[in-house]
Amino acid sequence: xxxxxxxxxxxxxxxxxxxxxxxxxxxxxxxxxxxxxxxxxxxxxxxxxxxxxxxxxxxxxxxxxxxxxxxxxxxxxxxxxxxxxxxxxxxxxxxxxxxxxxxxxxxxxxxxxxxx
Amino acid sequence: xxxxxxxxxxxxxxxxxxxxxxxxxxxxxxxxxxxxxxxxxxxxxxxxxxxxxxxxxxxxxxxxxxxxxxxxxxxxxxxxxxxxxxxxxxxxxxxxxxxxxxxxxxxxxxxx
Numbered sequence: 221x222x223x224x225x226x227x228x229x230x231x232x233x234x235x236x237x238x239x240x241x242x243x244x245x246x247x248x249x250x251x252x253x254x255x256x257x258x259x260x261x262x263x264x265x266x267x268x269x270x271x272x273x274x275x276x277x278x279x280x281x282x283x284x285x286x287x288x289x290x291x292x293x294x295x296x297x298x299x300x301x302x303x304x305x306x307x308x309x310x311x312x313x314x315x316x317x318x319x320x321x322x323x324x325x326x327x328x329x330x331x332x333x334x335x336x
Numbered sequence: 337x338x339x340x341x342x343x344x345x346x347x348x349x350x351x352x353x354x355x356x357x358x359x360x361x362x363x364x365x366x367x368x369x370x371x372x373x374x375x376x377x378x379x380x381x382x383x384x385x386x387x388x389x390x391x392x393x394x395x396x397x398x399x400x401x402x403x404x405x406x407x408x409x410x411x412x413x414x415x416x417x418x419x420x421x422x423x424x425x426x427x428x429x430x431x432x433x434x435x436x437x438x439x440x441x442x443x444x445x446x447x448x
Contacts, residue, residue: 226378254436263338263426263439264379309379311436323369323392324436328378 223247224312226327234335239297241330243310246291250312254324255284255295258307267308268295300334307331339363342427342440350448354415357443361408361429367391368410369437370402373424385410417447 225244233239245253251272256264270277270284270293277284283296297304310327339362349355361368370382372395381394385404396402399417404410414421424444428437 252436256436256439261441263340263428263441265338265439266436269436313436323381323384323394325381326371326379 222328224310224325224327226310226330228330229328230331230333232333232335233300235302236299239295239300239304239332239334241295241297241308241310241332243293243295243327244291245293245312247312247314247325248288248291249315250325251315252313253284253286253293254311254313255282256309256311256326258309258329264309297332300332302334302336305332305334338438338440340427340429340438340440342425342443344443345441346444346446348446348448349417351417351419353417353447354413355417355445357412357414357425357427357445359410359412359427359429359440361410361427362431362438365429365431365438366408367430367432368404368408369428369430370396370410370412371426371428373426373442374420375423377423379426382412414445419447421445422447 254269255267257267258264268282286293307329309329311324341360343358366387368385371379382396384392402412424442426442428439430437
C-alpha cells in the first residue's frame with residue numbers, strides 16, 4: 221500500500237522554464253510534507269517542507285503547494301537551472317502520538333532533467 | 337558533508353555471506369533510520385532507533401537486524417545475503433524538527 225505516490229518517474233524541462241513535480245498521498249493524518257533532492261552517489265538532501273496547516277511555502281526559486289482536499293502536493297521550481305537536474309523525492313511525516321514514532325514515508329522519486 | 341557518516345561506501349560480497357553497515361548520526365540527533373533503495377525503487381523504510389531503543393519497523397527482512405549503541409552509532413546487519421539484497425542502504429538521523437532527516441551518503445552493497 222503506497223501511501224505516498226509520485227506518478228511521473230521522469231520530467232524534462234528547458235532551462236529557464238518552470239518545473240512542476242507532483243505528489244499524491246492517501247493518509248490524511250500526515251502532518252508535514254517534505255521534498256528531498258538526490259544527486260547520484262549522494263544521499264537525499266532536504267529541500268523544502270510544508271506543514272499540513274499551510275497551503276504554500278516559498279524558498280527562493282522553490283515553492284511547495286499543498287491541496288489537502290485533493291491530498292496532493294506539488295513542487296515548483298522557477299526558473300529551472302541545469303544544476304537542478306536530480307531525483308526529487310516527496311515525503312510525508314506521521315504525527316507523534318503517544319507510544320508511536322514519527323517517521324517519513326517516501327514516494328518513488330521523479331528524475332528531473334533541465335536541458336540547457 | 338551532511339554530518340551523518342556511513343561506512344563502508346562500497347561493499348561487494350558473495351551470496352550467503354553476512355555484512356555489517358555502520359552509521360554515525362549527526363551530533364545531537366537521537367534518532368537513526370535505515371532505508372533501502374533498490375534499482376529504480378524509492379526509499380524503503382527498514383527500521384528506526386531512538387536513543388538506543390527500537391521505535392519502528394518497516395519492510396525489514398528477518399535476515400536483517402540492527403542496533404543502536406550507547407554512543408548513538410548504529411549498525412545494520414545483513415545475513416544470508418541474496419542477489420536481490422543488492423541495493424543502496426541509507427542511514428539518516430533526526431532531531432525531530434521540521435526539516436525531517438539528514439541522510440548519509442549511503443553504502444552500495446553488491447551481492448554476487
